[in-house]
Amino acid sequence: xRRFFLSSKAKIACFALAALLLGVVFAAFSHNSSSxxxxxxxxxxxxxxxxxxxxSRHADSFAVSFKSSSVYLEQIEQLEKQxxxxxxxxxxxxxxxxxxxxxxxxxGLKERNSDFVFSYGTVISRNAADAGSSFxxxxxxxxxxxxxDPVLCDGNVVGIIKKVNTTTSVALSVLDPRLSIGxxxxxxxxxxxxxxxxxxIGDGLVRLSGLKSTTAVVSGGIVITSGAGGxxxxxxxxxxxxxxxxxxxxxxxxxxVKPACDITSLSGVxxxxxxxxxxxKDDFTVDLSG
Amino acid sequence: xxxxxxxxxxNIALILFIxxxxxxxxTSGIIPEPFGARAFLLIPLTVFIGMFERGxxxxxxxxxxGILWDISSDKDGFFGIMMFLTAFFCTLMITYLMRxxxxxxxxxxxxxxxxxxxxxxxxxxxxxxxxxxxxxVFRFYLPSYxxxxxxxxxxxxxxxxxxxxxxxxxxxxx
Numbered sequence: 001x002r003r004f005f006l007s008s009k010a011k012i013a014c015f016a017l018a019a020l021l022l023g024v025v026f027a028a029f030s031h032n033s034s035s036x037x038x039x040x041x042x043x044x045x046x047x048x049x050x051x052x053x054x055x056s057r058h059a060d061s062f063a064v065s066f067k068s069s070s071v072y073l074e075q076i077e078q079l080e081k082q083x084x085x086x087x088x089x090x091x092x093x094x095x096x097x098x099x100x101x102x103x104x105x106x107x108g109l110k111e112r113n114s115d116f117v118f119s120y121g122t123v124i125s126r127n128a129a130d131a132g133s134s135f136x137x138x139x140x141x142x143x144x145x146x147x148x149d150p151v152l153c154d155g156n157v158v159g160i161i162k163k164v165n166t167t168t169s170v171a172l173s174v175l176d177p178r179l180s181i182g183x184x185x186x187x188x189x190x191x192x193x194x195x196x197x198x199x200x201i202g203d204g205l206v207r208l209s210g211l212k213s214t215t216a217v218v219s220g221g222i223v224i225t226s227g228a229g230g231x232x233x234x235x236x237x238x239x240x241x242x243x244x245x246x247x248x249x250x251x252x253x254x255x256x257v258k259p260a261c262d263i264t265s266l267s268g269v270x271x272x273x274x275x276x277x278x279x280x281k282d283d284f285t286v287d288l289s290g
Numbered sequence: 291x292x293x294x295x296x297x298x299x300x301n302i303a304l305i306l307f308i309x310x311x312x313x314x315x316x317t318s319g320i321i322p323e324p325f326g327a328r329a330f331l332l333i334p335l336t337v338f339i340g341m342f343e344r345g346x347x348x349x350x351x352x353x354x355x356g357i358l359w360d361i362s363s364d365k366d367g368f369f370g371i372m373m374f375l376t377a378f379f380c381t382l383m384i385t386y387l388m389r390x391x392x393x394x395x396x397x398x399x400x401x402x403x404x405x406x407x408x409x410x411x412x413x414x415x416x417x418x419x420x421x422x423x424x425x426x427v428f429r430f431y432l433p434s435y436x437x438x439x440x441x442x443x444x445x446x447x448x449x450x451x452x453x454x455x456x457x458x459x460x461x462x463x464x
Contacts, residue, residue, distance in 0.1 A: 125316040127362040128328045129369075129410055131430040136316075136362045162364040170364045177420040198415075198425040202326065264318075 102154070102268040109155040113233065117274035118152075119143045123266045124168070132176030132196055133263050135159070139271055140167040148231050148279075150272040156237045156260035157181065157225060158269060169271070173263045174238065175201050182228030183208060183238055185221045185255070192254070194223065194238060200256060204263065205242060208255040215253045217244055223257050233275045300456040304339055304351055307448065311335050312358040327433035332359055333406055334399045334442035336373045338449040340380030341390055341398065342457065352377025365414065372409065376402045392446060399442045407431050 102120070110116055121139035139145050141164050151159040151171045160179060163170040172179045177196040184191040185208070192210035200207060208223055221241040227234030239259040247254050311331040314320050321329050336352040343351060356373030360366055380398050388394040411431065415423050 125313075125362050126318055127359075127364070128315045128330055129359075129407075130363070130414075131426050134362075134364055163366065165361070168361065170362060172364060177415070178418045198420060198422040202425070202429055 099268060102270070105154040106152070106270050109152070109236075113275065115274075115276040116233070116272055117144075118270040119145055119273050120268065121145075121169075121271055122268055127170070130176075131198075131201060132178065133173040133201075134162070134176060135171055135173065135266060137161075137169050137171060137269065137271065138167065140165045140169050142166060143271075144273045145169050145271050146273070150232050150236070152236065152270045152272060153261040153266055153268075156239070157232060158259065158261050158263055158266060160231065161271060171269075174206055174259050175204065175263050177201070181232055181238065182226040183223050184226045185217045185223055185241065187221055188216045190215055190217055191226055191228075194257060205256045205258055206239065208241070208257050209247065209252070211244070211253040211255060213246070213251045213253055215244060215255075217241055217253075217255050219243060221255070223255075227277065230277055230279045233272070233277065296456040300452060301347070301351075303452045303456065304343070304449075305354070307335060307452070308332070308351065308355045308358060311445070312355065316359070316362045324437065325433050326430060327437040328430075329441050330403065330406070330434060330438045331441065331445060332356075332369075332373065333376065333403050334438065334445045335449070336376045337380050337399050337402050337442075338395060338446050340377035341384045341395060342449055342453045343377075344381045344385055348381050349374060349377045368410070368413065372406050376406065392443070395446050396439070396442065400439060403435055403438055407435060 099120070106118065110118070119139050121137035121143070123135045124138050125136045127134050127136075137145075137151075145161055145164055147161055147164055149161040150157060151161060157174060159171040159173040159176075161169050162172045173196075174181065174194070175196045177198055180193050180195040182191070183194040190211055192208045194206055194208045197205070197207045208217075211217060219241050223238045223241060225232040225234055225236045225238060237260050239257040242256045242258050244253055244255045246252075315329060315331045321331075332355045336355050339351050339355075340348045342348070353370055353374040356370035359369035359373070363369055380402070383398060384390050384394070388398070411423060411427065415426065420426075
């Protein structure tokens with residue numbers, strides 16, 4: 001025993017132990033928490049570790065090709081299910097985004113007119129036989145919609161409700177010649193009545209009739225509702241003047257007006273179910289056909 | 291029992307056709323609209339149902355097609371009555387005057403389309419005092435009339451296929 005501890009081998013072992021203990025103390029006090037031994041060993045052997053890890057990954061992928069088709073099928077089904085769920089969520093998101101945009105557009109109108117009560121509806125179909133671009137909404141009696149309620153899109157007039165079912169309603173668009181709206185041009189204040197025209201419907205225009213022969217209305221003028229008849233509230237934009245022409249039937253003039261919203265591509269609209277003065281007629285009563 | 295099952299399946303198929311064509315006709319963007327013309331597919335469908343089905347059931351199916359169309363119309367009842375009369379008229383014509391073949395089908399379709407469109411224009415536009423109706427006629431209704439007539443043989447073949455499979459008469463002469 002004494003010979004062992006005095007031998008050179010024992011001395012080397014003690015020396016190594018002392019160096020290791022010294023390294024531990026050094027690691028404890030250094031900010032890297034790493035001793036010089038570990039650093040050296042790490043530098044030497046880390047490439048080997050990388051090689052081993054890479055081999056292991058390749059071995060995994062090699063093993064994958066031996067998986068049975070049922071495993072793949074299961075994975076495919078799971079991925080397809082996830083994809084379907086994601087697609088549905090994306091679709092719902094897009095719908096909500098469009099709805100939020102519609103609400104943002106109507107917000108300004110609501111802030112200016114606190115008495116307005118709206119019901120949001122979506123265009124779901126149309127009457128194929130109607131050349132006047134009538135459309136069907138997914139709101140009806142249960143949403144407080146009634147006949148002669150104005151229909152707005154982005155705060156602009158696009159039509160009027162003509163028939164109400166329990167959950168749907170049919171609206172005539174402003175392009176329909178059977179619809180007549182009391183209106184005036186903003187800058188000149190000239191009043192007239194706006195209605196669809198069989199001649200202009202193909203171009204998506206409506207006609208503002210009853211203007212004076214010496215009218216000052218010019219192209220670019222904005223036409224808004226006058227509130228006559230109590231059907232439409234006053235001050236709602238209908239469209240902009242395109243041209244001003246002389247009426248063939250008499251000495252008055254008329255303006256062709258382009259509606260502010262594209263009637264043929266409506267999706268989300270607001271039905272104005274209530275506003276102050278709704279249904280109250282004044283001296284400038286406008287008869288609505290039908 | 292076989293006869294009853296055939297009638298049931300036939301009626302289910304026809305009702306599904308009516309629903310399908312109602313959707314196709316009244317939803318924009320599904321059927322192309324060349325030069326703004328629309329296809330009034332429920333009219334030829336009603337004509338052919340009246341021709342093949344005959345009797346009360348054909349007339350009632352026609353009325354059902356009209357009622358579906360009325361959902362999207364601002365005047366309730368118009369299309370229900372018109373399709374009822376169309377199916378009834380076709381039933382009478384095939385029963386007493388004409389043969390059930392493609393030529394009769396096209397003649398009846400052309401006639402019923404024209405009558406339906408004319409009555410629609412008179413009731414919805416003329417009586418409402420709409421001016422310049424000739425623009426509607428030549429720019430919309432006439433192109434739609436022609437377009438619907440062009441598509442009607444396809445509808446005829448579909449209805450004939452239903453009756454070929456589940457009809458009382460197995461052979462339909464062309």
